[in-house]
Amino acid sequence: MKTAVILLAAGSSSRLGRPKQLVDFQGKKLIQKAIEEARKSKAESMVVVLGWNPELIKTGFDADQIPFVVNPKWEEGMASSMQAGLRFLMEKKQPEQVILMLVDQPFVDCNLLDRLIEEKAKSGKGIVAYSYSGTLGVPAIFDQTYFEEMLSFKGSEGAKKVILKNSLDVCPIDFPLGAVDLDTEEDLYRLKDWKI
Template sequence: MSNPRTGIVILAAGESSRLGYPKQIARYKDKTLLQLAIDAANGSKADKRVLVLGAFKDEIKKTFSGASIPNIPNPKWEKGMSSTLVKGLEYLQKIEPVDQVVIMLCDQPFVDSKIIDKLIDAQAKSGKGIVACKYSKTFGVPILFDKKYFTQLLALTGDEGGKSIAQANEEDLELVTFAKGKTDVDTEADLRDLNL
């Protein structure tokens, strides 16, 4: 049996209201947060990837090479994170459908290709339909879903990510420890703490 085809959706459509400017272009070390996410996706063993932009998309597009990753706009980004996830998943399923998808954000600076590959490997070993990262007594993104959950993912609304689906299917959930996954950037203080 061939390996399942894995797609990645990078959700980068939000307006970063707490930061005051697009967090996608906030810098950590010498790269933008978005570039770190693109590098992680591109360096992983996933077969397909897509970046979904929304707020400030024109400004953000100037900060990375458009050729480096397929990117699409979500004109309905104000409807919440779910609309961005749906847009990305629909895109992945259009031409060569994938068997599983990894959902990632662009505000977790420590997510790299290794953790994405760990999710893919954990799925192959465990056979579970959902593989999430575990940190700070909880779990979350990056998170992998088998295609049997795509219908539910496509039905999400508002600011729901896939976590509600994972919580409802804990018997089909595998966790991968990723302590640094708890670090995300929402405010200027978060960014300062990172760069200390």
């Protein structure tokens, strides 16, 4: 099945006070690391969704080589950014399934993304999502049967709403490090102590 990745990188990092997309982790900007992992995965295509200050964020990756879209409504919440990426891919790449990933989950790598693709094929489920902190969330893969539903969301609704609403069609995979995201300076400080 044709797989595409939507990398959500549109936020303003208001709690961090500086763009998390450009934070250095293991010698790379977070956005660059996420893009490289997506490109190393078995997905055939990808798109980066930008929003806040796109010209600045584009300094963190090779915008001439990597497809991106700018979501002018990024402040409305995750739904509009997810939809901007999905519309771009549906028009240009016609994927049969999409992986949603966030720019601020530093422990997501190509193996985790590939596992979503493999488990979806094996399980026969329409959604595969990672499980952490007592919930299910991204990165997650969605069959094209859910695209219309994803395009109907508003505001801060996002992947989690699709996952919870269609729980009988979800295959969960345990990923405790999925809970590590970077919203504050304290999160970044704690990250320095993590060893992979």
